[in-house]
Amino acid sequence: MEDETFDAGEPAELPHDDFRCGLVALAGRPNVGKSTLLNALIGFRLSIVSPRPQTTRHRILGIATSEAGQILYVDTPGLHRGAKRAMNRSLNRAARSAISEVDLAVQVIEANRWTDEDQALYEALVEQKVPRLLAINKVDLSKDKSTLLPFVADLMEHRSFDDVYYVSALKEKGLKDLEQGILKRLPVQPPVYGDDEVTDRSERFLAAEMVREQLMLRLDQELPYATTVEIEQFKDRDDGVAEIHAVIWVERDGQKAIVIGNGGAQLKAIGTSARRKMETLFERKVFLRLWVKVREGWVDDETMLKKFGYTD
Template sequence: MSDHDQDFDALQPAELPHEDFRCGAVALLGRPNVGKSTLLNAMIGFRLSIVSPRPQTTRHRILGIATNEAGQILYVDTPGLHRGAKRAMNRSLNRAARSAISEVDLAVQVIESGRWTDEDQALYDALAEQKIPRLLAINKVDLAKDKSAMLPFVAGLMEQHSFDEVYYVSALKEKGLKELEQGILKRLPVRAPMYGEDEITDRSERFLAAEMVREQLMLRLDQELPYATTVEIEQFKDREDGVAEIHAVIWVERDGQKAIVIGNGGQQLKAIGSAARRKMEQLFERKIYLRLWVKVREGWVDDETMLKKFGYTD
């Protein structure tokens, strides 16, 4: 893991490990809550992208790197595309997802087993504009009650849509992933690796720390409140005693939301901090001292300047 965010297109490649070694960027695309982040984590064998049962958990493009003897796959996890995006935040997420399509060598559209929605169709139409290979990954096949209906569903889908290949996977159960990986690799260009074999992301520890706090907000807060929150890391430093000291601010839109995040006697905020700290210690492999504050900024979700401040960019 590198300490600074990088643009993989700007890196100078190393020597080609062997004549058939392949390397390229692959966008994981789909509507909200189809399991893209779970799939990313499973494909790289590391819990990098945060996961919750809620739609729109992923708000940023996240690069996950998987390297083996055959090649290096740069998986780009994107926010889910959703229609009717009325708020600035939603428009920003859609722009991030759409811009990823133009920057990769291959796209994997992820859908739920047995479902093809208007949002799936909108993403397919956006993909059709790009001259890159397109794979279809049907996720959550383990949850399909009537598996005999799967083949007619896919046959009907392929009559009206053009994908290079279809893969049946369960990201949660880690089924069908090897076949998907092989299908990706054979369509990537022969190219030297962009990253070291031990690197798993281009994102900084600072970014990942904010994501782990936000994950707890998504898991622990009810109804719409998680969508009115974001996390900003104000300080991240390694002390002489080997402990990483992190100061984070949880931003909300209203005073009432602040009270809910803090909870009775500060218990909710304490639980959020404790769970996030444990996740950080596992990922960063050192002791963490985490301090959290909750602050109010009205309308930050619709404020383009604040969105850029909090790292929401195309």
Template structure:
């Protein structure tokens, strides 16, 4: 990297180095988390085919010679938020787009919904530059329909630039990154060159267990679950010992999570542990419990306890 040595023996970025916060915003299930992971080159944010997999704002950091982009993966902004947790997710999403240097609105190729429109209405209330990222273009069967679709969007909505992406196949990312950097302020980096997030291993461990719940449980059950880390410690033998509680709302849900003879819970723990060991780069001993807390999804105090804050 084209850096000068500083007096402490480290490096200082060049005078045109850019740094800023960029929100990846969009309705649920448009691929924001997959895009974040692709942009930082690391599987940080959990993903699943289900909408509303992301429940927390997650910071992913990409540092290059040109600058440092701090991406904020936000919960999907959605309508019909009747439960307290859903309202909390919407507040977190709206807070994120008001607190950044640039917003990338992510949509699905060929689709513009009422939720996309509602997010756009929130964006135009901010003075922040905004880009439109049309994701999943590789899945669009009728390529000829894309031009009139985009032309219609551009006629009624104002974006600084429009980009076509396939986050899953890592196509269109360099052009998007270039457009982002051009619009960030000139200032020194906030994080070290090798840092990829500000989230703790404790938080990431809970997310990896929750990812397995999203992937393995049927229909609505994953939305009635959350994960709390009760213990995270490094043993003298170098193994990370993690105790986690999976909270559900009803006894029947507890039985489903545990499974016949404990098989489901064992599979959830085994898969989560393997992901943890890859991310944390050490052996992990993971112990899971399933507990019932009726109505936790509508309990503001429990939501705060589990980290669902604005």
């Protein structure tokens, strides 16, 4: 399962002589909307989304194929400062590794906001000498649109981007212009993936992410950051049902009790919501079993991080 890709959508037209294809990093500090933007650009809910920063923990490839080309979007963990724990350092390494191997980078920022973390990412892109576009997201939330042009003018006075695009990932506005700007900067070459593939990730990986999404949405404060999900079994039974066994790992016994909830109510709600999303995505019935286990200090344990898939 781990090496299979997940297919969805209708077939695209066959490539023509000037068909373009390339890797494009969607990069930005935590919580600027990279995952929402990826989902909107590929027309498929691939990356999990929550209001919390650092929801994305893994490099995720989203494939968008059209008659004009195939864009291989790389959704990266948000690059952030003050990474004191091993997992946070691992996420930063993953983000920097991703932008080192792409044909083009799209730095995603929030409208009318440029932070120290935005600047640190910009400097990392300059250091890698990767062509870069600027995507200003959440323009729909900007009450006074007249402030955007002066903001961008000030921004561009001291920084260099090949072009600037104004988008709303949530409202799916401005995406066509951004897509065209990306395509014309990619190399002319045949597609890497089939025209109905949407990611290089397996159903096993996506199942773990959907459980983790519910943890991010349902648990309070810092607890979601002390959890991770490991799929112990994923098999298709003879009756066509996907049977999935997953372990939710936490750092302390008190956290385990919170995840389980009174009489198991919280764990049941997490499992029910995750199962429904899996059934929609995988297009078949799912039997999901969840366990909660304690591994003290897993967030700072490099061996455990590798076991759970946190690699560069």
